Structures are given as structure tokens and as C-alpha cells.
Amino acid sequence: MIESDISLSTTIPAPAAKMVHIETWGCQMNAADSERMLALLAAQSYQLAPNAESADLVLLNTCHIREKAKHKVLSRLGVLKEIKERRPGMTIAVAGCVAQAEGSRLLKAAPQIDVLLGPGKIDELPRLLREHDASGKRAQAIGFHRHAPDPTPNLEAAPAVAPPTLTGKHEVSRYVNIQQGCNNYCTFCVVPFTRGRELSRPAAEILAESAALVAAGARELTLLGQNVNSYGSDLTTKPSFASLLRSVAALPGLERLRFTTSNPHDFTEELAELFATQPRLGRYLHLPVQSGSDSMLLRMQRKVTVASYLERIDWLRRALPDIALSTDLIVGFPGETDAEFADTMRLVEQVRFGFAFMFKYSPRKNTPAARYANQVEEKVKEDRLAQLMRLQDRITTEIHAAEIGLVRPVLFHYESSKNPGQYYGRTDHFRLVRVTSAYPLTGQVHQVRISSGNKVGLIGDLVD
Ligand code: SF4
CATH class of the missing domain: 3.40.50.12160 (Methylthiotransferase, N-terminal domain)
Structure with a gap:
């Protein structure tokens, strides 16, 4: 997440x-x-x-x-x-x-x-x-709900009228919770202790809420869960996440469908192949790896190896060769050596993520890693984080520079409140784009020619 x-x-x-x-x-x-x-x-x-x-x-x-x-x-x-x-x-x-x-x-x-x-x-x-x-x-x-083996969809929980937004404004992009909790118990993470074990919402509820949001004007939906790829495994009918994605993607009026967070352990080839057949999924996925070292991944209890993570990247790139990827990375996890950190740097070079959320490890109460003896010194963590950020910034800047001159469809999310006339949106690859327009663009998709870019995003001009 x-x-x-x-x-x-x-x-x-x-x-x-x-x-x-x-x-x-x-x-x-x-x-x-x-x-x-x-x-x-x-x-x-x-x-x-x-x-x-x-x-x-x-x-x-x-x-x-x-x-x-x-x-x-x-x-x-x-x-x-x-x-x-x-x-x-x-x-x-x-x-x-x-x-x-x-x-x-x-x-x-x-x-x-x-x-x-x-x-x-x-x-x-x-x-x-x-x-x-x-x-x-x-x-x-306080505590966690467990649903009955066959939960009846609570369609009142997904009203026909879209729920209000946090900003009180009409929003182009909305979230839909599909699942609570996580069964994975990664050794650094508090989520299983604060949100409990996985609990999927019935698909009918999710579809009703999604349809209401689209009817109210949302053009993009993001299906949310701590581990969306295992959606449905706790329901007796065992609906797959891929089947849920197909149903929501078929909603008329929806422009883009995103989902997060995907644990690579549960990411299937069927899901990767959906990117080839469902254009509304866009050309972007966030797939957190956390480390490029097998020994670290084992201590983190991530249930994947570097090789199995790269296999998933292969599936995705076979389905959609230009898919953009982002990830989460932790540096200074207990016991991380210079060599293990170098493995992470190598993986980042190899995959060339579009961007990454990068963190210094810090212990969380109740988690196994907080009790590990070999905690890494703060100064070492800081140095590693700075190195990693420099590397990722360079890669992001290179990827953005390669966009210059290309024409991309952009879904515009909002107009800048500080600079009226400046509109911000995202490409299929989830790259942030700024355009200046005399006409309102929010909620619309337009073709944009990219004219410049930096590590944060892109600037372009409308071509349609
Ligand atoms: S899969 Fe994600 S939410 Fe679940 S324990 Fe691991 S890091 Fe936490």
C-alpha cells in the first residue's frame, strides 16, 4: 500500500x-x-x-x-x-x-x-x-469482523447514489474498497495487527458501488485492498480478482480502472495477461518488491525471490511491452549488508521503475523485525536511501525525457487552484502531465504532445 x-x-x-x-x-x-x-x-x-x-x-x-x-x-x-x-x-x-x-x-x-x-x-x-x-x-x-461463509451482499452498503467525496468536490478519480486486512505477515508490517486478516467484500457490492460512482461522473476507479491479488480467496465462491477486474472494467462510462496494492506473491499470469486484453487497465502497475536481495526478502517474509519477482515483470512485459512499473523499497532492514543493498540498486537498474516509494526501515511495535537484533545504524540507512533516491531520480528523469515529442492520451483530474488554467492529469502510464488550457479539461481525455519533463512529471500541449 x-x-x-x-x-x-x-x-x-x-x-x-x-x-x-x-x-x-x-x-x-x-x-x-x-x-x-x-x-x-x-x-x-x-x-x-x-x-x-x-x-x-x-x-x-x-x-x-x-x-x-x-x-x-x-x-x-x-x-x-x-x-x-x-x-x-x-x-x-x-x-x-x-x-x-x-x-x-x-x-x-x-x-x-x-x-x-x-x-x-x-x-x-x-x-x-x-x-x-x-x-x-x-x-x-475495536476488533475485526469475520463474515459468514456466504456473506449476503449488503447493497445498502453500496448505495445507488455515489458517496460524497472527502473534498466535497466532484472528483474524477475515486476509490473503491474491495478488501480489508492482510494474511501475509511481512515481518516489518503492522497492517495484519491493525486491519486484521483478509476480508473480501462480495463482488455484487463492489460492482454496485462502482456503477454508482461512474454514474456520478467518476472516470477512473481504483480498487483498493492491502493485497488485492488474493481478493475472494476468503469467500466460498472464490471469485478471482481477475474476474472482478473484468466485471468492473465493463462498466459503461468508465475510462480507467486501477488497483492497488498488488503483492507479487499472489500476482498471477492471468492477471498480467489482462493488461493485453483490457485497455481500461491502462499501461501501469505498482508492484512492491521491497528489496533486491533474496536473503532480505526471506527475512522480510515476502514469500518471493528476486527471480520470481522478475518472472512477474516478464509476464507483464510480454502482455504489454511498454508497461510502466512502480514499486516500494525499504533500505536498512535489520541485518542488511552493503552487498545486499547493492543487490537492491542492481534490481532498480535492471527493472527501470517509473518511480518508487523509498523508505528507511523503522521498527513498528508488535512486528517481528522490530525485535531483530541486528538493526542498521541510522547514518547507514540515510546514506543508502540517498543513493537509492539518486538512482531512481536519474531513471525517472530518463524515462520522462524519452516521452518528449510523443503524443499521449491524458485523463485530466483537476485544475490547479493556485494557477487557474493549468490542468493536471495522468497518461495511461500513470505519468503526471500538466497542460495549460483556456477551456476546462477536468474529467476529459485529450491527446497531449509532451514538450518537457523532469523527475516529477511532464508538461505538454493539447493536440486535439
Ligand atoms: S502484504 Fe502488504 S499489508 Fe500485508 S503484511 Fe505484507 S506489507 Fe503488510
């Missing part, structure tokens, strides 16, 4: 009986969860508030992936406590992975929390709020 440190404040002003303000930290899964909670609240007549100060309900959807995650949440809760003292009727709810991981410790440290719920319990938010409103007592739901 692609992680980021972004904090999204969600607001649209509208008079209503109850107002909610949502703050979202972390990955796309959390952003999608926030939209889901917003949809549930909208069904209870909540409207988005312009800020926390004017909200009846403030909802923090938290992320545990970074260091000091709890610290950040407590600091924000301190500010909310002061607001609540001025507005005694205000409800404070904490959701997400910090709520799940810290549970009672968080409640003890922050008595101002009224409602606490883990990421596996977001559908219980309306019930928890009702309980809290009725009793004035704190309400909480």
Missing part, C-alpha cells in the same frame, strides 16, 4: 441539523474508509462542516504506519479538547489504525474521546453515535 503523511481536512459548508468534520491521515485505504463513513453519516443527515470549531462531530481517521502516530493523534486531541470545552455538545470520534492498535491506552490518555472504532468496524459508526447520544457514555468497537 502506498503510504503518505498527508493530512486531509474535509469540508463543505452547508446548513444542517448536524455537522461533521473529518480529518484523514495515511493511505488511500483510510481515505476510502473516510468516504465510507461520510456516506454513512450523510444517510443520518450529517453535512460536512467548514472546520472542527463548527462541527457537532469531529472524526479523526488515524494512521499507524509512521513513527509517533499515537503522539500525533494525542496532540490533535489536545486541541479538540479545548474546542470541546467551549462547545460541550461536540462529539469526538477516533477511527483508524491508531484506534485499533492503541485501544484502551488511547482512551486512558484522552478521556475526551466519545467514540472509538477500529478500521474493521467502520460500518458500526452510526450505531456507536446513537449509543453515545442516548447514554452520554463512551461507545467503542
Whole structure:
């Protein structure tokens, strides 16, 4: 899963009986969860508030992936406590992975929390709020749902009307959660502890939500899960992820269908071949490798070797020779030697990723790697990260330079708020493109001739 440190404040002003303000930290899964909670609240007549100060309900959807995650949440809760003292009727709810991981410790440290719920319990938010409103007592739901062997699709959970967006704006690109949790237990990762084991949503629910989003104007959908390639393996009918992709890709009006995150261990040749037959999948895939060294991959418990990872790249390039790839890389994992780090550098040179999310390893509570004895010195990690970033920047810049003069179809996502008339979109290869236009482009696909590029993205001119 692609992680980021972004904090999204969600607001649209509208008079209503109850107002909610949502703050979202972390990955796309959390952003999608926030939209889901917003949809549930909208069904209870909540409207988005312009800020926390004017909200009846403030909802923090938290992320545990970074260091000091709890610290950040407590600091924000301190500010909310002061607001609540001025507005005694205000409800404070904490959701997400910090709520799940810290549970009672968080409640003890922050008595101002009224409602606490883990990421596996977001559908219980309306019930928890009702309980809290009725009793004035704190309400909480932590833990993970397990569905019955044959879950009945909950089509109410996927309303015919598209759920509101976090920004309150009409969005071209929307997320659809297809799965919660992960069964892989990579030794560095907290996800199985905060989101539980894999739990797939029935395909009918996913299709209904996708259709509603497209009907509301979304042109691009991203199917989200921690390990989308194993989608359906926990359902009794065992629908394959490839079959789900084919069904969603067939929705009329959809321009592009993306998915993330793909664990290479579960990535099949059938999935790779879909890129040749389903043009809506575009020409891009994020396939996290983490390291280019077999011994590291073994200690990370990634269940792949460098050779099996490269085999998957071969499948993809056979299906679509110019497919663009991105990846995640960790440097300084416990015990990583200079030679093992050099293996990672070699793999990056060999595959030539379009871009990569690169991290220094940092220990996460409860994970096996945090207990490994041979932790790498901070200075060594920093040096390795800097080397790797230099290499990846060079490759990205070269790939972008090779685009100059080419004409690419670009789906435009938004107009710059700082520079009106500048529109940003993405090519089939997921490369960011900026174009200046006197006419609105958002939501449209146009042919663009690339005129320049750097390590961040491309600039071009409309040719149609
Ligand atoms: S596949 Fe590994 S890294 Fe990804 S969510 Fe699961 S445990 Fe974490």
C-alpha cells in the first residue's frame, strides 16, 4: 500500500441539523474508509462542516504506519479538547489504525474521546453515535469482523447514489474498497495487527458501488485492498480478482480502472495477461518488491525471490511491452549488508521503475523485525536511501525525457487552484502531465504532445 503523511481536512459548508468534520491521515485505504463513513453519516443527515470549531462531530481517521502516530493523534486531541470545552455538545470520534492498535491506552490518555472504532468496524459508526447520544457514555468497537461463509451482499452498503467525496468536490478519480486486512505477515508490517486478516467484500457490492460512482461522473476507479491479488480467496465462491477486474472494467462510462496494492506473491499470469486484453487497465502497475536481495526478502517474509519477482515483470512485459512499473523499497532492514543493498540498486537498474516509494526501515511495535537484533545504524540507512533516491531520480528523469515529442492520451483530474488554467492529469502510464488550457479539461481525455519533463512529471500541449 502506498503510504503518505498527508493530512486531509474535509469540508463543505452547508446548513444542517448536524455537522461533521473529518480529518484523514495515511493511505488511500483510510481515505476510502473516510468516504465510507461520510456516506454513512450523510444517510443520518450529517453535512460536512467548514472546520472542527463548527462541527457537532469531529472524526479523526488515524494512521499507524509512521513513527509517533499515537503522539500525533494525542496532540490533535489536545486541541479538540479545548474546542470541546467551549462547545460541550461536540462529539469526538477516533477511527483508524491508531484506534485499533492503541485501544484502551488511547482512551486512558484522552478521556475526551466519545467514540472509538477500529478500521474493521467502520460500518458500526452510526450505531456507536446513537449509543453515545442516548447514554452520554463512551461507545467503542475495536476488533475485526469475520463474515459468514456466504456473506449476503449488503447493497445498502453500496448505495445507488455515489458517496460524497472527502473534498466535497466532484472528483474524477475515486476509490473503491474491495478488501480489508492482510494474511501475509511481512515481518516489518503492522497492517495484519491493525486491519486484521483478509476480508473480501462480495463482488455484487463492489460492482454496485462502482456503477454508482461512474454514474456520478467518476472516470477512473481504483480498487483498493492491502493485497488485492488474493481478493475472494476468503469467500466460498472464490471469485478471482481477475474476474472482478473484468466485471468492473465493463462498466459503461468508465475510462480507467486501477488497483492497488498488488503483492507479487499472489500476482498471477492471468492477471498480467489482462493488461493485453483490457485497455481500461491502462499501461501501469505498482508492484512492491521491497528489496533486491533474496536473503532480505526471506527475512522480510515476502514469500518471493528476486527471480520470481522478475518472472512477474516478464509476464507483464510480454502482455504489454511498454508497461510502466512502480514499486516500494525499504533500505536498512535489520541485518542488511552493503552487498545486499547493492543487490537492491542492481534490481532498480535492471527493472527501470517509473518511480518508487523509498523508505528507511523503522521498527513498528508488535512486528517481528522490530525485535531483530541486528538493526542498521541510522547514518547507514540515510546514506543508502540517498543513493537509492539518486538512482531512481536519474531513471525517472530518463524515462520522462524519452516521452518528449510523443503524443499521449491524458485523463485530466483537476485544475490547479493556485494557477487557474493549468490542468493536471495522468497518461495511461500513470505519468503526471500538466497542460495549460483556456477551456476546462477536468474529467476529459485529450491527446497531449509532451514538450518537457523532469523527475516529477511532464508538461505538454493539447493536440486535439
Ligand atoms: S502484504 Fe505484507 S506489507 Fe502488504 S499489508 Fe500485508 S503484511 Fe503488510
